[in-house]
Every structure is written in structure tokens, then in C-alpha cells.
Amino acid sequence: MKKVMISIVGKQEAAGESDKIELVTEGEYEYSPEQSVLKYEESSITGMEGTTTTFAIEPAVVTLSREGSVTSQMLFQR
Secondary structure, three states: OOOEEEEEEEEEEEEOEEEEEEEEEEEOOOOOOOEEOOOOOOOOOOOOOOEEEEEEEOEEEEEEEEOOOOOOOEEOOO
């Protein structure tokens, strides 16, 4: 895996209000035509210290996995 700087911007909207969060952190990236992987360690700033977050990016699906103090998995498809 290659060391990279990751910038993630999250935006949530509900009941006419919006909230925007931006995170910049060091992480790792690995590319292949079938699946690219982006991985980083959460910090106390996100409230998930001790958690590794991984994005597995495939042509039709992105999987967000968290393991550690927080465990979850989300699939995003068109």
C-alpha cells in the first residue's frame, strides 16, 4: 500500500439544516482495476479513536468498513 494524504468531506442535511465536516489525515491507498482500497486510522477528533476505516472501491459498489472501537459496514450502490 502507498502512503497518502486523505481529505474527506461529509455533508448531512435534515429538516432544512445542513452540517458539513471535513477530515484530513494520513492513510494508505492501493489500486487495482478490480478493487481499490483506501484505509486510515480514526482519531479522537472523530470520536472513533482505535478504529480502522477502510473504503473498498469497485466499479459498481463502494464498501465502507470500520473495525476496532467501532464496528460497522455500509454498502453504497447506484
